[in-house]
Amino acid sequence: MKVLIWNEHRHEQLNEEVAKIYPKGIHGAIKSFLETDDIEVETATLDEPNHGITDERLAETDVVVWWGHLAHGEVADEIVEKVYQRVLEGMGLIVLHSGHFSKVFKKLMGTGCDLKWREADDTERLWVIDPTHPIAEGIGEYIEIEKEEMYGEHFDIPVPDELIFVSWFTGGEVFRSGCTYRRGHGKVFYFRPGHESYPTYHQKDVQRVIQNAVRWAKPTAREFSSYGNAQPIEK
Amino acid sequence: MKVLIWNEHRHEQLNEEVAKIYPKGIHGAIKSFLETDDIEVETATLDEPNHGITDERLAETDVVVWWGHLAHGEVADEIVEKVYQRVLEGMGLIVLHSGHFSKVFKKLMGTGCDLKWREADDTERLWVIDPTHPIAEGIGEYIEIEKEEMYGEHFDIPVPDELIFVSWFTGGEVFRSGCTYRRGHGKVFYFRPGHESYPTYHQKDVQRVIQNAVRWAKPTAREFSSYGNAQPIEK
Amino acid sequence: MKVLIWNEHRHEQLNEEVAKIYPKGIHGAIKSFLETDDIEVETATLDEPNHGITDERLAETDVVVWWGHLAHGEVADEIVEKVYQRVLEGMGLIVLHSGHFSKVFKKLMGTGCDLKWREADDTERLWVIDPTHPIAEGIGEYIEIEKEEMYGEHFDIPVPDELIFVSWFTGGEVFRSGCTYRRGHGKVFYFRPGHESYPTYHQKDVQRVIQNAVRWAKPTAREFSSYGNAQPIEK
Amino acid sequence: MKVLIWNEHRHEQLNEEVAKIYPKGIHGAIKSFLETDDIEVETATLDEPNHGITDERLAETDVVVWWGHLAHGEVADEIVEKVYQRVLEGMGLIVLHSGHFSKVFKKLMGTGCDLKWREADDTERLWVIDPTHPIAEGIGEYIEIEKEEMYGEHFDIPVPDELIFVSWFTGGEVFRSGCTYRRGHGKVFYFRPGHESYPTYHQKDVQRVIQNAVRWAKPTAREFSSYGNAQPIEK
Numbered sequence: 001m002k003v004l005i006w007n008e009h010r011h012e013q014l015n016e017e018v019a020k021i022y023p024k025g026i027h028g029a030i031k032s033f034l035e036t037d038d039i040e041v042e043t044a045t046l047d048e049p050n051h052g053i054t055d056e057r058l059a060e061t062d063v064v065v066w067w068g069h070l071a072h073g074e075v076a077d078e079i080v081e082k083v084y085q086r087v088l089e090g091m092g093l094i095v096l097h098s099g100h101f102s103k104v105f106k107k108l109m110g111t112g113c114d115l116k117w118r119e120a121d122d123t124e125r126l127w128v129i130d131p132t133h134p135i136a137e138g139i140g141e142y143i144e145i146e147k148e149e150m151y152g153e154h155f156d157i158p159v160p161d162e163l164i165f166v167s168w169f170t171g172g173e174v175f176r177s178g179c180t181y182r183r184g185h186g187k188v189f190y191f192r193p194g195h196e197s198y199p200t201y202h203q204k205d206v207q208r209v210i211q212n213a214v215r216w217a218k219p220t221a222r223e224f225s226s227y228g229n230a231q232p233i234e235k
Numbered sequence: 236m237k238v239l240i241w242n243e244h245r246h247e248q249l250n251e252e253v254a255k256i257y258p259k260g261i262h263g264a265i266k267s268f269l270e271t272d273d274i275e276v277e278t279a280t281l282d283e284p285n286h287g288i289t290d291e292r293l294a295e296t297d298v299v300v301w302w303g304h305l306a307h308g309e310v311a312d313e314i315v316e317k318v319y320q321r322v323l324e325g326m327g328l329i330v331l332h333s334g335h336f337s338k339v340f341k342k343l344m345g346t347g348c349d350l351k352w353r354e355a356d357d358t359e360r361l362w363v364i365d366p367t368h369p370i371a372e373g374i375g376e377y378i379e380i381e382k383e384e385m386y387g388e389h390f391d392i393p394v395p396d397e398l399i400f401v402s403w404f405t406g407g408e409v410f411r412s413g414c415t416y417r418r419g420h421g422k423v424f425y426f427r428p429g430h431e432s433y434p435t436y437h438q439k440d441v442q443r444v445i446q447n448a449v450r451w452a453k454p455t456a457r458e459f460s461s462y463g464n465a466q467p468i469e470k
Numbered sequence: 471m472k473v474l475i476w477n478e479h480r481h482e483q484l485n486e487e488v489a490k491i492y493p494k495g496i497h498g499a500i501k502s503f504l505e506t507d508d509i510e511v512e513t514a515t516l517d518e519p520n521h522g523i524t525d526e527r528l529a530e531t532d533v534v535v536w537w538g539h540l541a542h543g544e545v546a547d548e549i550v551e552k553v554y555q556r557v558l559e560g561m562g563l564i565v566l567h568s569g570h571f572s573k574v575f576k577k578l579m580g581t582g583c584d585l586k587w588r589e590a591d592d593t594e595r596l597w598v599i600d601p602t603h604p605i606a607e608g609i610g611e612y613i614e615i616e617k618e619e620m621y622g623e624h625f626d627i628p629v630p631d632e633l634i635f636v637s638w639f640t641g642g643e644v645f646r647s648g649c650t651y652r653r654g655h656g657k658v659f660y661f662r663p664g665h666e667s668y669p670t671y672h673q674k675d676v677q678r679v680i681q682n683a684v685r686w687a688k689p690t691a692r693e694f695s696s697y698g699n700a701q702p703i704e705k
Numbered sequence: 706m707k708v709l710i711w712n713e714h715r716h717e718q719l720n721e722e723v724a725k726i727y728p729k730g731i732h733g734a735i736k737s738f739l740e741t742d743d744i745e746v747e748t749a750t751l752d753e754p755n756h757g758i759t760d761e762r763l764a765e766t767d768v769v770v771w772w773g774h775l776a777h778g779e780v781a782d783e784i785v786e787k788v789y790q791r792v793l794e795g796m797g798l799i800v801l802h803s804g805h806f807s808k809v810f811k812k813l814m815g816t817g818c819d820l821k822w823r824e825a826d827d828t829e830r831l832w833v834i835d836p837t838h839p840i841a842e843g844i845g846e847y848i849e850i851e852k853e854e855m856y857g858e859h860f861d862i863p864v865p866d867e868l869i870f871v872s873w874f875t876g877g878e879v880f881r882s883g884c885t886y887r888r889g890h891g892k893v894f895y896f897r898p899g900h901e902s903y904p905t906y907h908q909k910d911v912q913r914v915i916q917n918a919v920r921w922a923k924p925t926a927r928e929f930s931s932y933g934n935a936q937p938i939e940k
Binding site for chain 2: 793812813814815816817819820821822823825827855857859861863864866875876877878886887888889930931932933934935936937938
Binding site for chain 3: 088107108109110111112114115116117118120122150152154156158159161170171172173181182183184225226227228229230231232233
């Protein structure tokens with residue numbers, strides 16, 4: 001199984017504090033806990049040619065993990081279109097935190113994807129709403145993150161196909177923080193935590209969710225559907 | 236349109252503090268804000284013969300509102316069965332607060348309906364998750380209830396057909412506090428607020444939700460489905 | 471309540487057979503059965519300036535009904551964007567038949583919206599799957615259309631929020647032919663029937679579904695959500 | 706992983722034609738294609754003591770497959786309760802064909818579970834509606850069963866959490882024939898095909914669906930939720 005982690009990789013270069021938390025970049029941190037015997041992980045970043053995303057690379061990728069924030073507008077529309085099409089063909093997509101505003105997520109959702117936010121060291125508790133879901137495997141009743149950016153409802157997304165986590169924040173907000181969607185032949189998972197100024201991706205249960213999600217999102221082995229003019233059943 | 240409010244009506248008789256808040260009973264309080272020109276409201280309570288529920292009465296009822304807590308076990312199984320069957324036939328059912336453990340709600344859900352709870356004057360904020368839903372009409376971004384009993388996840392219900400409200404509580408919990416279900420030809424709405432020791436049903440936006448819900452739950456005018464042995468299409 | 475029927479209006483001008491079935495255009499036929507005392511109906515077509523869609527007109531429209539087929543590509547992107555934004559703000563949208571490939575429906579869905587099709591005088595039976603839904607009010611167990619174009623699965627749409635009708639076709643296919651979606655503050659209903667070469671929109675039960683849908687899709691009266699930087703709860 | 710196949714096992718003893726198709730019983734046929742290196746399969750039937758279902762056996766079972774038809778009423782309520790409780794605790798349940806009327810399925814659904822039926826050698830085509838679902842892995846665009854009993858809508862079930870297959874029948878009906886539900890910590894899959902007088906369970910793609918479903922339904926490894934009185938977050 002092949003996973004491609006895409007990271008904007010700007011905060012880590014612009015901000016010393018972020019660089020201290022993620023010295024190998026957010027992509028490097030995620031790579032370190034996703035690699036196992038049966039998962040091959042590569043990374044790509046915004047400033048590489050084609051943002052590190054080529055047709056060949058996408059064609060053999062099972063799941064993309066996406067982190068972006070400052071520079072969604074700099075991601076080329078044609079690259080967005082390639083990733084979007086690959087999701088419809090069956091590739092999984094895990095969208096993290098501020099990736100809610102990425103072009104590819106908005107295009108897949110068909111909504112504005114806006115929300116409330118606050119940077120004020122709120123504590124976040126992600127409660128497991130769906131205890132049956134494989135993405136919640138190994139997770140307790142909730143994940144507690146001592147300090148995080150707040151994201152609050154209304155979150156302008158379509159009704160999730162599955163709602164796995166709902167977050168509580170100190171300041172009085174709730175948020176649908178773990179949501180799945182099917183788009184074409186592909187599976188999409190949005191997972192809220194991961195503001196660049198906090199060590200969220202170093203936390204074990206957050207890592208476990210992303211590990212679970214990557215396995216859940218792998219393509220279902222089936223031929224692609226046929227569309228267009230069709231003959232009737234023969235009798 | 237005819238609405239029947241069913242109330243256990245025990246707390247109000249056993250506890251002076253509750254009686255002060257709801258001098259005409261919880262059913263009386265709800266009746267006062269549901270009655271309008273086009274909605275005829277009656278009430279029924281546990282200690283009436285047949286708990287106030289007869290076949291004739293049910294047959295002409297469009298929507299039942301249900302509040303119970305102390306004495307779920309005293310509700311006769313045959314009465315529960317009658318209400319259940321009428322829901323499958325198309326009658327609406329609004330289940331309030333501790334009604335989550337009523338026999339009829341558990342039978343309609345097919346799950347244990349358990350949850351976490353705490354009586355500690357938590358503040359509750361019910362955030363509107365689905366801004367399109369008619370049950371949220373006229374409601375702001377959230378309803379704030381200064382003091383309420385806490386109900387927390389995991390709430391052991393089936394995945395709601397529609398999730399309209401999610402509650403935040405001071406003490407660190409979230410709860411799916413406004414949920415719809417279709418069962419047979421009937422619509423069911425569960426709404427969390429309403430612990431007997433707080434004046435919750437005197438709050439305008441809580442009243443508005445119940446008013447909206449009653450209209451939403453009224454039966455859809457259609458013939459009942461036919462079941463059993465069926466003939467093929469004739470050509 | 472104000473409804474705007476948008477019709478491509480090309481088949482009726484290019485094809486005599488279609489013109490005989492819909493002498494006032496498909497929009498004219500739909501207008502004739504949507505107008506009532508409390509619903510004001512206007513129409514707009516592709517070849518009018520701005521396709522008949524201005525900011526002022528959209529601002530006071532509650533629900534748009536959309537029929538297009540030959541010329542989806544000729545609909546200007548900026549007009550599509552306007553309609554899309556109004557849906558997110560709360561305007562209802564009813565998409566008919568070949569409108570599945572319209573720019574605005576694809577943008578709202580986030581998928582390819584492709585399907586199988588056949589023009590071979592199949593009989594269609596639209597079975598009511600959700601007997602509780604107001605869009606099915608007054609409809610029997612199924613709607614039978616003697617001759618229609620076939621649309622078959624896989625239909626490349628997101629999982630519907632509500633699935634109301636599933637179609638059976640003589641030639642061996644099924645199709646999710648009545649689907650609802652929430653997008654932003656707006657409600658969307660896709661309804662399959664209505665190929666231009668058949669008198670489908672003259673059929674009473676088909677008309678009833680569209681009448682029901684328009685009422686169901688009207689905006690929910692609420693203030694628009696606030697997004698962006700938010701203050702914590704004050705205690 | 707341990708699977709327990711429960712079969713009523715009456716038709717096979719009462720009817721020579723059925724015995725010819727399933728000489729080892731329907732349970733024997735299913736066992737033969739479920740057993741693999743990592744899946745241990747046992748069987749149980751109605752006429753065994755306790756219907757072959759003890760607390761010990763259930764405690765170590767990951768998934769139960771259920772086939773019943775003639776004698777749902779003979780299944781003891783206390784056994785039904787045991788199976789039901791184990792599902793809420795996390796055990797998977799695959800309900801086949803006429804098992805729609807089994808006590809345990811009805812109890813989990815909370816509805817009447819009625820439907821239309823016809824024994825007339827209809828051809829059935831099960832179209833894949835959700836191409837992303839692991840239960841559809843390895844399946845083409847549809848499964849065609851040359852002769853089967855017809856089951857038709859309206860099927861009186863709750864809205865499925867996931868709708869994977871929709872059936873087409875020669876005689877003019879459609880049916881939601883592959884449906885998932887979460888109940889408590891357990892996963893439930895209903896799969897329509899399998900009338901006793903047809904060799905349906907000898908068909909490879911039908912077998913593949915059941916194999917996939919058993920893997921999908923295995924318990925998610927998590928601690929059981931805690932319910933009841935709860936302490937607030939400590940700060």
